[in-house]
Amino acid sequence: xxxxxxxxxxxxxxxxxxxxxxxxxxxxxxxxxxxxxxxxxxxxxxxxxxxxxxxxxxxxxxxxxxxxxxxxxxxxxxxxxxxxxxxxxxxxxxxxxxxxxxxxxxxxxxxxxxxxxxxxxxxxxxxxxxxxxxxxxxxxxxxxxxxxxxxxxxxxxxxxxxxxxxxxxxxxxxxxxxxxxxxxxxxxxxxxxxxxxxxxxxxxxxxxxxxxxxxxxxxxxxxxxxxxxxxxxxxxxxxxxxxxxxxxxxxxxxxxxxxxxxxxxxxxxxxxxxxxxxxxxxxxxxxxxxxxxxxxxxxxxxxxxxxxxxxxxxxxxxxxxxxxxxxxxxxxxxxxxxxxxxxxxxxxxxxxxxxxxxxxxxxxxxxxxxxxxxxxxxxxxxxxxxxxxxxxxxxxxxxxxxxxxxxxxxxxxxxxxxxxxxxxxxxxxxxxxxxxxxxxxxxxxxxxxxxxxxxxxxxxxxxxxxxxxx
Amino acid sequence: xxxxxxxxxxxxxxxxxxxxxxxxxxxxxxxxxxxxxxxxxxxxxxxxxxxxxxxxxxxxxxxxxxxxxxxxxxxxxxxxxxxxxxxxxxxxxxxxxxxxxxxxxxxxxxxxxxxxxxxxxxxxxxxxxxxxxxxxxxxxxxxxxxxxxxxxxxxxxxxxxxxxxxxxxxxxxxxxxxxxxxxxxxxxxxxxxxxxxxxxxxxxxxxxxxxxxxxxxxxxxxxxxxxxxxxxxxxxxxxxxxxxxxxxxxxxxxxxxxxxxxxxxxxxxxxxxxxxxxxxxxxxxxxxxxxxxxxxxxxxxxxxxxxxxxxxxxxxxxxxxxxxxxxxxxxxxxxxxxxxxxxxxxxxxxxxxxxxxxxxxxxxxxxxxxxxxxxxxxxxxxxxxxxxxxxxxxxxxxxxxxxxxxxxxxxxxxxxxxxxxxxxxxxxxxxxxxxxxxxxxxxxxxxxxxxxxxxxxxxxxxxxxxxxxx
Ligand SMILES: [Zn+2]
Ligand SMILES: [Zn+2]
Numbered sequence: 041x042x043x044x045x046x047x048x049x050x051x052x053x054x055x056x057x058x059x060x061x062x063x064x065x066x067x068x069x070x071x072x073x074x075x076x077x078x079x080x081x082x083x084x085x086x087x088x089x090x091x092x093x094x095x096x097x098x099x100x101x102x103x104x105x106x107x108x109x110x111x112x113x114x115x116x117x118x119x120x121x122x123x124x125x126x127x128x129x130x131x132x133x134x135x136x137x138x139x140x141x142x143x144x145x146x147x148x149x150x151x152x153x154x155x156x157x158x159x160x161x162x163x164x165x166x167x168x169x170x171x172x173x174x175x176x177x178x179x180x181x182x183x184x185x186x187x188x189x190x191x192x193x194x195x196x197x198x199x200x201x202x203x204x205x206x207x208x209x210x211x212x213x214x215x216x217x218x219x220x221x222x223x224x225x226x227x228x229x230x231x232x233x234x235x236x237x238x239x240x241x242x243x244x245x246x247x248x249x250x251x252x253x254x255x256x257x258x259x260x261x262x263x264x265x266x267x268x269x270x271x272x273x274x275x276x277x278x279x280x281x282x283x284x285x286x287x288x289x290x291x292x293x294x295x296x297x298x299x300x301x302x303x304x305x306x307x308x309x310x311x312x313x314x315x316x317x318x319x320x321x322x323x324x325x326x327x328x329x330x331x332x333x334x335x336x337x338x339x340x341x342x343x344x345x346x347x348x349x350x351x352x353x354x355x356x357x358x359x360x361x362x363x364x365x366x367x368x369x370x371x372x373x374x375x376x377x378x379x380x381x382x383x384x385x386x387x388x389x390x391x392x393x394x395x396x397x398x399x400x401x402x403x404x405x406x407x408x409x410x411x412x413x414x415x416x417x418x419x420x421x422x423x424x425x426x427x428x429x430x431x432x433x434x435x436x437x438x439x440x441x442x443x444x445x446x447x448x449x450x451x452x453x454x455x456x457x458x459x460x461x462x463x464x465x466x467x468x469x470x471x472x473x474x475x476x477x478x479x480x481x482x483x484x485x486x487x488x489x490x491x492x493x494x495x496x497x498x499x500x501x502x503x504x505x506x507x508x509x510x
Numbered sequence: 511x512x513x514x515x516x517x518x519x520x521x522x523x524x525x526x527x528x529x530x531x532x533x534x535x536x537x538x539x540x541x542x543x544x545x546x547x548x549x550x551x552x553x554x555x556x557x558x559x560x561x562x563x564x565x566x567x568x569x570x571x572x573x574x575x576x577x578x579x580x581x582x583x584x585x586x587x588x589x590x591x592x593x594x595x596x597x598x599x600x601x602x603x604x605x606x607x608x609x610x611x612x613x614x615x616x617x618x619x620x621x622x623x624x625x626x627x628x629x630x631x632x633x634x635x636x637x638x639x640x641x642x643x644x645x646x647x648x649x650x651x652x653x654x655x656x657x658x659x660x661x662x663x664x665x666x667x668x669x670x671x672x673x674x675x676x677x678x679x680x681x682x683x684x685x686x687x688x689x690x691x692x693x694x695x696x697x698x699x700x701x702x703x704x705x706x707x708x709x710x711x712x713x714x715x716x717x718x719x720x721x722x723x724x725x726x727x728x729x730x731x732x733x734x735x736x737x738x739x740x741x742x743x744x745x746x747x748x749x750x751x752x753x754x755x756x757x758x759x760x761x762x763x764x765x766x767x768x769x770x771x772x773x774x775x776x777x778x779x780x781x782x783x784x785x786x787x788x789x790x791x792x793x794x795x796x797x798x799x800x801x802x803x804x805x806x807x808x809x810x811x812x813x814x815x816x817x818x819x820x821x822x823x824x825x826x827x828x829x830x831x832x833x834x835x836x837x838x839x840x841x842x843x844x845x846x847x848x849x850x851x852x853x854x855x856x857x858x859x860x861x862x863x864x865x866x867x868x869x870x871x872x873x874x875x876x877x878x879x880x881x882x883x884x885x886x887x888x889x890x891x892x893x894x895x896x897x898x899x900x901x902x903x904x905x906x907x908x909x910x911x912x913x914x915x916x917x918x919x920x921x922x923x924x925x926x927x928x929x930x931x932x933x934x935x936x937x938x939x940x941x942x943x944x945x946x947x948x949x950x951x952x953x954x955x956x957x958x959x960x961x962x963x964x965x966x967x968x969x970x971x972x973x974x975x976x977x978x979x980x
Contacts, residue, residue: 069629069632071578071579071581071625072579072582072583072586072625072628073579073581073582073583073616076579076580076581077579078576078577078578078579078625078629079576079577079578080576081574081575081576081644084574084575084576084577085574085575087577088575104551104554104555105551105554105555105558106548106549106550106551106554107548107549107554107557107667108541108548108549109541109542109543109546109547109548109665110546110580110618110649110651110665111541111543111546111602111651111664111665112542112543113542113543116542128609129608129609130608131607131608131609132581132604132606132607132608132616133604133605133606133607134602134603134604134605134618135603135604135605135606136602136603136605136615137601137602137603137653137664138599138600138601138602138653138654138655139598139599139601139653145606146543146602148580148604148618155541155542155548158542159539159548162539174551178649179580179648179649181580181581183607183608183609184608185608194581194607195579195580195581197577
């Protein structure tokens with residue numbers, strides 16, 4: 041496979057473009073078992089950076105990391121009726137272990153509300169133990185019939201938070217805090233993806249939840265991608281797992297629980313929000329490699345100049361790599377760096393040494409600027425900051441240009457053929473959701489007229505965002 | 511469960527002491543499925559710190575992180591005869607997924623040589639692609655009949671490195687680099703565990719390996735714990751998965767592969783190396799919480815003084831927490847901090863405010879020193895540094911005091927009843943290993959007379975370390 045081969049263009053075949061980018065930027069491969077994926081080092085480095093940024097915000101929100109088992113007794117899932125109904129078709133089941141058939145089949149976790157519930161019931165004794173705020177980084181398995189790398193895979197990596205609260209109000213406030221301060225903040229500020237935080241309709245809720253909040257993003261084909269969700273479970277899991285606490289009056293009411301998750305699906309969202317016909321474009325704040333100093337050819341003083349710039353940039357806090365593979369044609373390497381979407385490339389050739397200038401190539405605006413060596417560190421710093429902001433602005437402008445106001449289901453269906461429709465929720469309802477489903481469309485989320493996130497779907501004057509989705 | 515309950519003492523019942531510490535320091539619980547464990551936040555924080563320290567060293571050794579699927583086709587394991595023979599009795603098998611019986615059963619990875627092998631064969635084309643140095647952080651499953659939290663669990667967390675090299679010499683050098691620069695360096699410098707790096711005998715090798723290197727540690731009951739292993743696979747997996755490369759002469763020889771891993775078992779090793787009858791003792795460099803500022807009682811100026819010390823310590827780079835739970839009796843909190851092994855505790859009571867002194871309590875030497883407020887930051891810094899060194903010295907002295915030279919299997923068997931025996935390998939051999947097994951003892955590793963790690967078990971004058979083990 042020549043990496044210099046041109047990608048399929050986005051307009052000609054978006055799904056094929058996506059596959060090409062995943063393969064040629066060496067992000068991932070399909071695994072041998074249906075729907076699984078091998079995340080290659082460049083793809084995994086993106087995920088590691090996402091993890092670090094989310095993990096810091098999760099800890100700031102007061103949650104502590106823990107780790108719960110991969111294997112869940114089948115009986116646990118059956119304790120919450122909607123939950124088991126939602127997940128049964130996607131379960132992978134271990135029936136044989138240690139050379140014997142098992143008495144009770146074991147489920148490979150599709151999500152961990154049930155097993156967290158079982159233990160949180162033991163750990164929560166009194167109101168003094170609340171809130172109990174836990175999170176885990178883990179793999180989960182949901183069998184996929186139509187898998188797609190990063191977007192829908194039989195195994196994926198994620199974080200899942202699980203919390204217990206004394207009151208419904210406290211649980212609701214925490215789901216909103218996670219939605220805004222963890223997910224939306226990280227996605228907007230780091231991924232430069234202008235997600236829309238909103239409330240899911242009852243039809244689109246998580247299996248077993250009382251309310252589901254979501255961050256929705258528009259991809260460059262106009263479809264929506266759910267980037268992260270935060271669920272109020274009401275007392276459903278508290279009842280199923282007997283999570284109760286001694287309150288100040290000496291009674292033992294059921295507690296209120298939440299869960300919230302974001303996964304490797306975000307990598308797919310990143311590709312499809314910012315990628316172009318030359319490959320990935322990684323937002324500078326996210327990029328594990330923000331700049332690469334490239335030796336175009338060998339020559340007197342080239343290696344010294346390149347090494348010096350790497351040292352200067354690193355000292356200035358830039359995450360920088362050196363490309364000294366002068367045995368490989370430069371054109372091929374340049375195409376590869378474009379594919380990989382590294383924000384800034386500094387090209388150094390033999391003539392640059394005597395001229396005292398290098399070329400600063402910015403992936404996001406696509407500019408090439410001859411720059412005196414002494415000004416490179418400042419120029420790179422400014423480029424990283426400007427290009428982070430530019431990516432967000434560009435994605436916002438794209439989303440807004442593909443979003444249309446509609447008043448009827450028919451209008452919404454037409455608009456959502458190429459993007460999103462905004463339609464009064466009162467004009468949709470359950471019946472409207474069924475009609476949208478005929479066109480493979482859904483209500484992605486509900487918003488208040490001012491754009492804020494409603495508490496329930498029963499508030500007046502809500503707006504529904506309608507679109508096709510991944 | 512009262513946390514103030516005294517632990518079982520180490521001398522009266524070491525396994526019970528271990529269980530007590532795990533439960534009362536809230537490190538982990540048993541999971542619902544046999545042999546699985548729930549790692550609680552305090553235990554997971556220890557693991558996160560171990561991960562960070564290992565991960566940095568793995569990256570310094572040039573390996574890149576990736577992620578391979580949990581699920582492996584059963585047929586992959588069968589391609590390497592010794593490998594499948596070694597792991598078959600421990601496999602968990604998925605036979606049912608997505609509502610259907612599967613045509614080919616799927617194995618939940620017990621380790622990932624086979625699936626890495628399949629992909630590395632695709633990615634390695636020519637000698638220019640070598641060495642290929644990969645690592646993953648993952649969960650693995652090995653069904654355990656006699657599980658023990660952290661030490662032997664049906665699911666555990668680990669890193670597994672997998673590399674491909676052009677020559678046997680390069681592969682061998684890399685296994686040694688990982689053994690010394692990653693495992694031994696991190697275990698000695700951070701965990702303060704004086705591990706002995708050595709070579710496994712053919713009987714004790716990893717299933718499918720040509721040579722296995724190990725870091726062995728002595729626990730406080732005199733038993734050995736294998737803390738990490740690094741394997742030369744020879745060309746076994748290269749042949750099984752057709753990992754070949756175009757060399758400079760235009761031929762396509764098989765490559766040489768390695769693998770190496772360290773797991774949550776290290777948490778068990780940490781507990782059993784440094785713990786005492788009051789609980790854990792966490793080495794300062796590892797500790798997620800190095801110091802805790804404790805308000806003994808509420809009182810005029812106590813909160814201000816405590817807050818100021820927390821800020822000063824944090825500014826000095828100390829990982830510090832505040833304990834302001836004055837509603838809980840101080841004795842109970844003190845017992846809890848001892849159990850959790852936080853290296854330094856700073857006690858502040860109402861009288862301390864006027865006196866301008868606080869009490870610095872050091873968990874490792876067990877000292878309590880009245881200290882002027884202005885000197886606390888310097889005192890804590892010195893304590894952390896001195897106590898890190900003291901833990902290592904103490905563990906070394908203990909190990910040496912429990913290690914005896916032997917010349918016969920009978921002598922070795924007697925010595926290894928309470929610790930380790932050092933015996934000439936020429937006096938053991940395969941037959942001696944069989945005799946040791948009758949006393950539940952094994953050769954933990956082979957060393958050269960100067961203590962360095964041999965290349966093969968056939969070198970002259972090797973010393974065998976004999977012991978009981980976990
Ligand atoms: Zn509602
Ligand atoms: Zn050998």
